[in-house]
Amino acid sequence: MSEATDRPVDDDAWAKACAEDLEAEKARRRAQHGPPPGSAAEELRKLVDAVADKVAGLQSPLFGVAAQGAVQQVIKQAKSVVEPVIERNPDVFDHIAAAGSELLAAYRSAVESQERRWTQGASDPGGPSKKADDPTDPRDGGTGAGDHIDLD
Secondary structure, eight states: OOHHHHSOOOTTHHHHHHHHHHHHHHHHHHHHHOSOOOOHHHHHHHHHHHHHHHHHHOOOTTSOHHHHHHHHHHHHHHHHHHHHHHHHOHHHHHHHHHHHHHHHHHHHHHHHHHHHHHHHHHHOTTTTTSOTTOTTOTTOOSSOSOSOOOOO
16 A cells, blocks of 8 residues: 555545635735725724714814814714614615615616617618618617617
8 A cells, every 4th residue: 555545534625725725815815905895884984984084184274263163063963973873773784785786787787788789780780771660670679669768
């Protein structure tokens, strides 16, 4: 027998190697791109803090001491309103972020579909000469009344 067959076999060697590779890749990405974003609630909290810091840091000769004090008071009130909402409903913000992503995907799909129809009509040399109600026309996306799409 050879030495290779005498050693005990580790049944989870492949899983361990994959886990090690995954951790190494995550570490590489963190080093390259920074830490991954947190939950939507954490990101909202960071946004509120960043905006508050930026507004508080504005030093303008147009603002007097009283105006700067008023700005500080507004910032405190805004934070005191936002913080409890974030604390009580952190999952809501994750759902809102997911819904926003889905709406963006739907918008992209609609725009890409419309662009495909426009570009197919422009690149097809025989396109404009075909009858508009030709059922064999592959550009006909359905039974709609026209190609008007208003996404604004």
